[in-house]
Amino acid sequence: MKSFPTILLIIAYTNAFTSTSTQRRRILPQQQQQPICNNNGPIVTRLQSSSASSSSSKPEQSKAQALPPPSTFREAEVAGLRLMQDGRHEEALKAFQKAMSLPGSRPDILRTANVPGPSPVGGSKGGTQDRFVQNLDEFEFQAAHYNVACAHACLGNVGDAVNNLQNAFEYGFDNFATVRADPDLGNLEGTREFDALMKKWDPKSRGIMGLFGK
Numbered sequence: 001m002k003s004f005p006t007i008l009l010i011i012a013y014t015n016a017f018t019s020t021s022t023q024r025r026r027i028l029p030q031q032q033q034q035p036i037c038n039n040n041g042p043i044v045t046r047l048q049s050s051s052a053s054s055s056s057s058k059p060e061q062s063k064a065q066a067l068p069p070p071s072t073f074r075e076a077e078v079a080g081l082r083l084m085q086d087g088r089h090e091e092a093l094k095a096f097q098k099a100m101s102l103p104g105s106r107p108d109i110l111r112t113a114n115v116p117g118p119s120p121v122g123g124s125k126g127g128t129q130d131r132f133v134q135n136l137d138e139f140e141f142q143a144a145h146y147n148v149a150c151a152h153a154c155l156g157n158v159g160d161a162v163n164n165l166q167n168a169f170e171y172g173f174d175n176f177a178t179v180r181a182d183p184d185l186g187n188l189e190g191t192r193e194f195d196a197l198m199k200k201w202d203p204k205s206r207g208i209m210g211l212f213g214k
Contacts, residue, residue, distance in 0.1 A: 070095070073104040073140055080147060084154075084184070093151035100144045104136035142173040150184035161185070162193040169201045176202040 070076035080095030109130050136144065149164035165179065165188075176198065179185060188194035199205045 073099045073102045089154040096147040103134035104140045106135045106137040141171040142168050153185045153187045
């Protein structure tokens with residue numbers, strides 16, 4: 001009985017860990033889940049504002065369009081997800097692509113030379129200037145490329161969608177069941193490019209022998 005609290009702690013930690021970055025694209029605060037694209041049915045959902053209704057007014061849409069441009073990765077990501085909800089896939093694609101150039105959650109120091117020529121104290125270079133920056137972490141890169149892939153797929157751009165899915169996989173995204181079930185990626189099903197990609201990365205696509213390695 002003494003180990004019971006420890007088991008609960010482990011379970012709680014595991015649940016918290018598994019609900020992080022791979023589901024990042026579906027996290028919008030205080031919202032209800034609704035399907036966006038219906039290529040293969042509403043298997044995977046995204047989030048829709050609980051205050052939204054089928055009778056949304058034009059003034060509300062104008063107000064949303066008047067919002068200032070996003071200044072961080074997360075702001076642009078959320079904007080792109082809302083555009084996907086509205087079926088505005090081209091605008092969503094631009095928002096997701098813009099997100100990749102905005103500050104993320106990984107702090108870093110960028111050093112640039114500010115004194116040309118050799119260092120006055122004998123070094124090979126002059127002085128440097130340090131600047132604090134916020135880069136994307138690996139989970140944000142996963143989400144960014146996955147979102148871009150979904151937008152491309154909804155637009156029928158199979159090649160671009162598959163390339164971005166591969167980028168997401170290379171950054172560590174491995175929820176292949178989500179990829180196969182996501183209705184936004186339904187246009188990729190059955191294409192030569194998508195089948196080759198999944199066969200390369202998903203062990204289940206290669207049968208029982210694939211479980212022993214790539």
